[in-house]
Amino acid sequence: MTTFNTGNFSSSFNFEDFSSRLNEPEAELIIVDIANEVSSSQVVKPDIEDDQKRWLIVGICLHSVISPALRKYIPPVVSQLYNKLKQTDKIDAQTFAKHMKRYKPTNKELNYEAINNNSAIPKVKGKKDEQKYNYDVTNDVDLTKLFMITSMAHYTGFDDTCDSSALLGIIVNIDTFPVLPQKTAKKLRSDIRNPWAHCNFSEWDVIKYQNSFQLMQQFIKNLLLPVQDETEILAQLMQWQTNGLQFLQGTTLGVELVQELKNETRALSKFILDVVSKNDMSFQVVHKSILSIESSLNNTLERINNIETQSLQMNGDILSLTDAVTGMQDSHKADFESVEKMKTELHNIDTEVTGVKNELKGTQEALKISTLNFQSTKSDVDKNTLDIANIAKYLSYVRPNGKLFFYPPDRVSTFVSRQDELEQLQEVFEIRSSETHTQVICGLGGIGKTTLAVEYAWTFQTFYPGGVFWMSAETNEALEDSVQRLAIDTNTVGQNAKETLVKHLNGCAVFKTDGCL
Incomplete structure (x- = not known):
């Protein structure tokens, strides 16, 4: 008899549900999914500000x-x-x-x-x-x-x-x-x-x-x-x-x-x-x-080592589960052979065989319909999964690693609506994509002009392979700081703030339609 240490597994794992599925042919694949689920939930974060x-x-x-x-x-x-x-x-x-x-x-x-x-x-x-x-x-x-x-x-x-x-x-x-x-x-x-x-x-x-x-x-x-x-x-x-x-x-x-x-x-x-x-x-x-x-960091490393030790124990328990499933599958195979033998014996009784065939035909039709429904449901699930992945990428708040110049402020998590304004901005830029074009967002103070510009920069960043540049002009000091930071990266630093601005804007002209400022 095989025993299992259930205390080492994720609290979200349902052992009653699992036990009811052990006789399924895909039982070994189910165990692998459980192993992946357990390891992915182990997260360690250092206690440092x-x-x-x-x-x-x-x-x-x-x-x-x-x-x-x-x-x-x-x-x-x-x-x-x-x-x-x-x-x-x-x-x-x-x-x-x-x-x-x-x-x-x-x-x-x-x-x-x-x-x-x-x-x-x-x-x-x-x-x-x-x-x-x-x-x-x-x-x-x-x-x-x-x-x-x-x-x-x-x-x-x-x-x-x-x-x-x-x-x-x-x-x-x-x-x-x-x-x-x-x-x-x-x-x-x-x-x-x-x-x-x-x-x-x-x-x-x-x-x-x-x-x-x-x-x-x-x-x-x-x-x-x-x-x-x-x-x-x-x-x-x-x-x-x-x-x-x-x-x-x-x-x-x-x-x-x-x-x-x-x-x-x-x-x-x-x-x-x-x-x-x-x-x-x-x-x-x-x-x-x-x-x-x-x-x-020492405490964090110790916690990670403890988790690895627990993970090894989980792997041992999963191996025990695999052995148990293998035994059950062997028993299932023996039972199947016994059933086949009984079907051969029952074949001699014509009346009962006819009834069994009719019932079996109806069962097969129902199974066929269930299979078609399952395939349709699986297709819908796959499509929804792909849509969710695309939406997650579209709404990501993580700055792109592969883009050399990307300076907009952090994405505003509470931003909603404004879809028409975003599409209108992008439509005009696409039409004028072969030339340098400027659009101005106008409105009363606090209406969300800057937030709309930030959302546009994040949403359509792939449209600008040359980079997305950002200048804050609330004050002269903020503008000078923005220009100075961009000038350092693009190697366009001048002798003073005015010269730096001119050199940087001239440098940005090199990007033409590849960048957004």
Whole structure:
């Protein structure tokens, strides 16, 4: 006799209904459906707020993607400058009486306290005893420290001791780096890296999260790395952005994703801990936050492992069910053979056989009609299933992964009606699809003009393979922010807001009928 542990199965499974269907020929297929139903209902979500998740994902990208790329990008540029200064200014053999006090091209004052352990020399009457400093700049790493404040110059090489803030500072402060990477590095440090270190979770909303990835991607492109390196780094950013969306949307998290998040969080925690021992105390807040998130990820991973253990138990129970069904089918086969033998014996009785044949004929006709009805019903179900799938795709609130430029605001879940207005807009655009055409939605304030435009952008996004662009013009500041964000992605940033707008609109003209603005 086979026993089953029913406590491991989904609460929606009806065992009484199942037991009544065990004698059906499709019993094994029914068991497979049950197994799929059970596994699909197991969902695990980490107990971390969305703003903390966004903050964590951006921190991982700064530490594990951006920083390693800069550690390869910086040394050749700095080494060339160091060799030049050794020849022109002999910076590797300097004294207090004769040393380069300012970097001539930018007139920047150099900080010799940051090298050769000069910061440890005791002060005299509260002032630095600069006469005792060792002014020899013996390598290119020490050269970069001259451009940094002392508290940021504790790294020993272009390695794990040099964090993203120092790496970005090197690019910003040394003029031999190209102008475009310098500008992007400065923005990346002020808009992303410094706010991240301040650990104010409330500012890490959806917009800041998206802008962070856009700016990091643009920064990598501006470095003009070898194609293979750039492609690999951008792929890493895209992978983390995708993982971040799964992390944020509360979808089922697999063991691999949670384990990867845990490993990267632990590496980031260890790095911050090393920085804390050398840098100011403000990083302790960051370290404490990362430890809290790491603890939540550990709990999530444990819950997933428990579910996997339960799943293995379910698989064992399902195998037992399969064996039971096989036994029942064998018994059913023996019974069928016995019935056939009895039918052969009863065939000799003409009167009873005639009655049985007549009854059997009527049963077959009824079965034929039932089969036709079943096929018709199944066809209707299949059609309805396809319609539901199309409607679900049509009404999706998930942003398309394959579209490079898609900027409308989130879809309004409560939007209803306005079907005539939507169809009217699309009909005009289709008629004028061979040219650039503008339509204006007019109406009183609050009537729903913006909401109608958002619904149109989502509903007919496939009609614009070149992308759907969005500019908010409620205020001058909102318009400038929208133009700036689009200009970064389309590489049309100007010297000021007006020039950026002109360049971007001219750039959008390239898309012609492929895009929507």
